[in-house]
Amino acid sequence: MASATHPEVAALLARSHRLGSDPRNTNYAGGNASAKGTATDPVTGGDTELMWVKGSGGDLGTLTEDGLAVLRLDRLRALRDVYPGVEREDEMVAAFDYCLHGKGGAAPSIDTAMHGLVDAAHVDHLHPDSGIALACAADGEALTKECYGDRVAWVPWRRPGFQLGLDIAAIKESAPQAVGVVLGGHGITAWGATAEECERNALWMIRTAETFLAERGKAEPFGPLRPGYTPLDADRRRERAAQLAPLIRGLASQDRPQVGHFDDSDAVLDFLARTEHPRLAALGTSCPDHFLRTKVRPLVLDLPPDAEPDAVTARLRQLHTAYREEYAAYYRRHATPSSPAMRGADPAIVLVPGVGMFSFGKDKQTARVAGEFYLNAVNVMRGAEAVSAYSPIEEAEKFRIEYWELEEAKLRRMPKPKPLATRVALVTGAGSGIGKAIAHRLAAEGACVLVADVDAANAAAVAEELGGPDKAVAVTVDVTDEQQIAAAFRTAALAFGGVDLVVNNAGISISKPLLETSAQDWDRQHAIMARGSFLVSREAARVMTEQGLGGDIVYIASKNAVFAGPNNIAYSATKADQAHQVRLLAAELGAHAIRVNGVNPDGVVRGSGIFAGGWGAQRAATYGIEEDKLGEFYAQRTLLKREVLPEHVANAVFALTGGELTHTTGLHVPVDAGVAAAFLR
Structure with missing residues (x-):
């Protein structure tokens, strides 16, 4: 008791x-x-x-x-x-x-x-x-x-x-x-x-x-507004932030992968619009709790908000190189033989005038809190400058805190990261069935997840189940719509800094004989699964290439991609299309360290959105059995005599992306309990 x-x-x-x-x-x-x-x-x-x-x-x-x-x-x-x-x-x-x-x-x-x-x-x-x-x-x-x-x-x-x-x-x-x-x-x-x-x-x-x-304080402690540094309007600001986030995240992840957070609050934008912000940012933070999470100073872009994107990209790369050199020099100035090894020279805070603040950490909460701490530092600077002058502790003292053996011991006490920690996953069709199971498994293994689904309510419910905005964000996506797909990836960039892992799972199934399959049936089936997967993968490749961190694209194809069954022309043909996209993209994207693999399930009845939406009744009629016996029927025709569930497909996705199969691309993994006719050969 x-x-x-x-x-x-x-x-x-x-x-x-x-x-x-x-x-x-x-x-x-x-x-x-x-x-x-x-x-x-x-x-x-x-x-x-x-x-x-x-x-x-x-x-x-x-x-x-x-x-x-x-x-x-x-x-x-x-x-x-x-x-x-x-x-x-x-x-x-x-x-x-x-x-x-x-x-x-x-x-x-x-x-x-x-x-x-x-x-x-x-x-x-x-x-x-x-x-x-x-x-x-x-x-x-x-x-x-x-x-x-x-x-x-x-x-x-x-x-x-x-x-x-x-x-x-x-x-x-x-x-x-x-x-x-x-x-x-x-x-x-x-x-x-x-x-x-x-x-x-x-x-x-x-x-x-x-x-x-x-x-007691003066009215403008950060000085007057700097000409040309007025913040962009909200829509342009967030569009620019979404464009920059993958690049900045890639720069901030040179030593170890990081998750990002974006803040364009009024306090951040006002600080970056004032004449004194370069001087104050260079002084760094002071309170030990601040700089332990923000590093001793941020990286600050020294270009105005209306600078050309190419110029901004080039300048950020230059500043990042300089930042790493300066941080390494800071370490060398103060390190002693007993100091812990340098933990990394990338910035934790990146400030872009007119746009906002990008902060980074080992997970979303850490990244968000780092940004909150820098905002605390901005408030401290404002107060100190209002009544006096901001005068943080000396650099040598900051180093004594940052590389304190007691802080190092605290880091050693932290639990080992989960296999997918720091990775950002976008799963289409994640509001139900196989996609939902995949989203749950990836989140359980440490990933941040974009729950993408055409049904906004379902997506929101799954995101809430996964733990809310520090773990998962819902996005409404019709994968036939290029604009909605682009918007989903922009949301990923603003929420987590980019995307590392994409699962093409969204789909429908139209099960009809050839003579009953209309051109509209064919076009709809292919628009969602073949064309939709292509569009999602294309956007994923853009983001992953910009990040420069590699990545994973996984297609949830089907046993039907290689197995010829009756009354299934539209569905099986589009699954074959997806299966070959895996091979084509694996060959093309390998140069960017982007791995592309597929999973071929079969007979996933329980928990499946497709089967619940009429596909189950159609397939049961094809085989001449009752619909509630369909899962058992599929199990009995397999070599293992086992029913396949959404969780088994999710397990395969994790196996492909969890860090053990680092040298595998272009592979299709059967999750069908053994269907000899679908063996790959």
Whole structure:
């Protein structure tokens, strides 16, 4: 039986959720909160003082009890006596493990000392834009005094760790009137005797800073509008972004594949339209939480919004080369023999004036959050420039954070990526049947999925099942319509940065004898499956070639592509067309590292949209059996005597694209439980 939640833990979680749900208070996964209290020691039966604090990598807004580290205060405070000094303070993180209570919960973060050493029952450490603006202003100490008086103290920049905890504890002891501190280059910390008092003090600090910046600050902290840099109108802006996204994603994925996110919010566009944006962007971000996700500075296109596309492409390539060289030089300037290896020199943030911001990460959420963090940095720059000058921490200190062994250890604790992580898949006919099963399998293996279907409601339902916009996006696509196909790929570019994996699955089936098959039947069958697959593959090849990352195109063909059956001329002929497209495109696109393969299912009755739409009744009539016996009939005519389900087709798609068959192209995989007449030869 699970033990009841301690009252202090319940209060801590509620406070964390309130603070973390408002982006004005802290960024995603930024900051931490703690509570101290007394609980029964199960070994002695006596009372023991404990501290519950958000563990490493957690998020305040969604924090659960499992995300808390639980430590004994007597042991944590006793670490003062063995502290070896600031040069060896990283050793203290390992010592936290010896302070854990019971199983200890989540891994303690580097900020644990800040919470444990400060003599207050409740402590909140947050990264509000307003507080960081003061922390990153050139005269931040004086501004903190002006803003708060003696109720908030200033702590000069110090990398998070045990010494920072000692520094804050000393301030709390020497300044009993203080309710918190501004941490230079970092954020704020507030405390209180109760959860309510601590939250009240934190919010007072944040809102007071907001008011101070608004009332004290100048009107245009980023300078006047730069001539020629007015944002494009919404339609042109998003069209240009969709054109650029595959190129930029390809550039940002030279070291390792990345998923993209696009942001053209007013705050981003206004920043890029102002005269001071090149200077400020070059200074980079400051708060450790920011640049750990955004890198120390972004790549900024230095051309106006109306520049010719070819010129923009060429300039982005030049700037990317320069960025990589500069980042490698930054690493060499500061790396020591004990530094972790350079993780990659590609930008995480790319800014295009008049268009918006492209951000990148190992998955959609990481890419989106990187963009949110850079927007936080823009807000910080605005506040600091409004009352002073933006002055982030020195480059050497940024390097000490970015290549901190403790951060490297956090990365090592992360789970191994799924096989299709970073890959963006577009599946046609994914609103039901085989396509739906494929979409589910690809998403389960880590891919971001564009759920494409002519039925908008079905597509939306499947996208929601897959986890919503960070996992899947629905697009309404009639594959006979070139404009709708192009629009689907533009959506993919804006949502995820491009496309890596396309499954041609959309189809219908018209089952009639030759003499009953009209020209309209023939044309409709071929328009959807032969022509539709061609159009989708052509658009996919354009995007994949622009990205330069290779890719996969998979055709869901059929056993009927090679097997001649009765009363099936239109369907089987178009499946043969698709099967040969696989061969033709494999031969043509291999030079771009784009692999093209096919899957030949047979007899997929249960869960099939085609069979449910009348095809099943037609085929049952052809074979002289009841429709509900069709799956069993198909199974009995196979070598394995097994019924084929949509999930089996999805398994084959994953087998072709999941990373094991890297040297396979032009292949057709039968998924028919064994139909000898359809053996490829």
